[in-house]
Amino acid sequence: MKLLKLHINSDYGSIKKGFKLQFRAPYENQIPEQIDWSDFHPFCFAGLNGSGKSNVLEALANIFFHIESCANVNQPNNFQDNFKPELCKPNAFELEYYICQDKEYTVEKSIKICISKKEKNRKEDGLPEMTYQSFPFDKEPIPVSVVAEKFATKPAPAKRYLPDLVIGYSSGENEILSIPFLKTRLLHFDEYKVALEKEAKYEEPESSLLYVDYEMSQAVLLANLIFQKKEVLEPLHKELGIADIIRFRMNLNLHTHENKKILEQYKEVIGAFKQCATTCYEEKDKLTLDFWINSASKEAFKANFSNNPFKLFQAFQILYTLNYRTVDDSIKTKIYEYDGYFTDGKIPVPEPEKKVFYFLDFFIKKSYPDSKEVVPLLMKNLSDGEQQFLHTMGICLMLKDKSALLLLDEPETHFNPDWRSKFIRTLKNSLEHSQSNNLMTDILITSHSPFIISDCYPDKVIAFEKGKQPINARDMNFRTYGTSVDIIMENIFKKRNTIGDLSRKEIEDIQKDISKRKKLSSKEVQEYKLRTNHLGDSMEKILLFARLNELENTDA
Structure with missing residues (x-):
């Protein structure tokens, strides 16, 4: 997908009513011969704290969560009782983007989507609306139903015009961004629970929202190291020294839900894991699978998971989701109806024996630049910077054939200066090695790093200043790409000093x-x-x- 514009017409965080952000000029206003959206050019939002740059990521996450919640049908009663299609944060907006359902994504095959919601008055708010236009976007927009009908078994038509994935990541300082993703995880568990109760087959989550944290990064790394070719993993080898995976253990506690084994609706996938395991030990209430990784076990994973790293990752994602079994419905209800800004501490962290799934003995091979020695290392012993690197790079390696929006909030916080200067280039290499189509992906990065800004083109660097409309560096006549970090500090962050x-x-x-x-x-x-x-x-x-x-x- 490719974002076109975002207008926010109600107050939201540091963003005030009337906010306008033009990501790129509409296709119809450009000379076709000059359009090339297939190159890798992420957007970088830059500005001081409180200027609103992170609020844009939060707003986009909330908008897509809201539209998904309107369109989806596999939602628990306690969510439906608290969800109101006419109320959103932000409550009035216009969002336009281009998307394509065809894997051979070209501009000529794209569809222009407009999602809007109006804030009528204090007593009455409008429902979200969607329209689409097919290429070359010169005919009247066609309306699409956003809200699923009551008791419907299929999502509303708007669902097919949403991206395959909306991926969120924050370095840890922005809990607000994670809220719609947390709600989505709870919904995923309840979807599974309904399938268990109805004895229906469960294959994948209905919602496209995905938040990458430490647990998910373990799944990301495993899927990549098992499936990807050597050249695709080159950024992980070169920057982190991660050579391969040695072994890992899957612990599956066979809990019950209303007298039904909780993994019953996922037994086909569990069977696939057993086919790949080196050893399998099953007790009455526990299943332990050990995996020693070599070429044979990698081939077994490819055979049992359709030679698709994302399919393996999604299997882990669903197993992690089942750990929310310990969350009471009353707590879920509070989270669903919560309209504040923080949820930290509201969801209890279960003890290992109460979880359905977790990893143990996750050993990787790691080499160090000052020696040729390759040593075994537990995944949890990687530094904060290395973990952050895995969060952002790893998910990019699996985006082939996926339309995706990546919302990366200050991903470089724990990077050393060398990694900050290499971040954009390494991100580009990751996508190229995985043969991702850049037309299918838009990446938004908030950053305080002049190194990252220096690797972004001026029309993709958006400068934020509190109380003002954002402006891209091109309109400031500021050529950011390849510009000295000192000059960037002065022009973007108004910092004219070069010392403390x-x-x-x-x-x-x-x-x-x-x-x-x-x-x-x-x-x-x-x-x-x-x-x-x-x-x-x-x-x-x-x-x-x-x-x-x-x-x-x-x-x-």
Whole structure:
């Protein structure tokens, strides 16, 4: 998919009514020969804290969650009782994007989608509306029903015009972004529970929202290391030193739900895992599967999971979802009806024996740059930066043939400077190696890193300033791509200093001393310079020395 525009017509977080963001010019307003959306060019939202850049990601996640909730049909009663199609956060908006259901995605096969919702008055709010236009988008838009009919067994028609995946990730500081994804996970469990109660086959979650956290990153890494070719895994080898997976254990607690084995509706997939396992040990209430990974076991996984890494990942995703069995319906109801900003701590974390599924002995092969030695390492022993790298890169390796929107909120927080400078290039390489079609994916990144901004084209860098409409760097006549980080700091973050405030104050104190002086003796100049001996080299120090030299009276 490719985003076109987002207008928010009601207050939302730091975003005020009347917010407008144009992602790209409409196809019909461009010269066809000049359009090339197949290149990798992510959007980067840059600005100071509180400027609204993360609110855009949150708004998009909430909008797609709301439309999914309107269109989907496999929803529990306690959700339906609290969900109101006419109320959303943000409550009034217009969103336009291009999407295509054809795997051979080209601009000529795309469809233009417009989703809108109006805020009428305090007593009455409008339902979301959707229209579509087929290429070349020169005919009247055709309306599409968004809200599923009562007691319907199939989703509303709007469902087919939504992306396959809406993926969220935050470095940990933005819990708000995770809320619609958390609600989705609870809905996924209740979908499964209904299938169990009705003894109906359960294959995949109905909703497209997917949040990548530590548990999901384990599943992402496994699916990639087992399925992907060596060249596809090159970013993980090169940047993290991860050579391969050695072994892992799946622990499955055979809990019951209303006297039914909770894994009963998933026994075909469990059987597939057994076919791939090195050893299998089953007790009355527990199933333990051990996997020692070699070429034969990888072939077994490919045979049992349709040679599709995403299918294996989704199997793990569903098993993780079953861990929400410990969440009471009363707690779910509070989460579903919750219209505040924080849910942290509202869902209890179950003890291992109360979970349905978790990994143990997850060992990988890792090499270190200062030696050729390859050592076994537990997945949980990777650093925060390495975990973040896996979160973002790993999911990109599985996006082949998927229309997806990636919402990455400050993914580089724990990266070292080297990784920050390589992030965009590595992201690009990951998508290229997995043969993803860039026309099917849009990536939005919020960042404070000038290194990331320096690798993004000016029409894709959106500068945010609190209380103002966002503006892309192109319209600022600011060529971000390949620009020095110092210049980016000045233009985007209004930071003209190249050193920290504590050390800068020492230089400013000297500048204040000499500000009204017309001349200085050589001795005075030398004394001022000696006061800076403990300071390293910087532009501020160079400018101070230049001023001291100008004032020096060599005749004194």
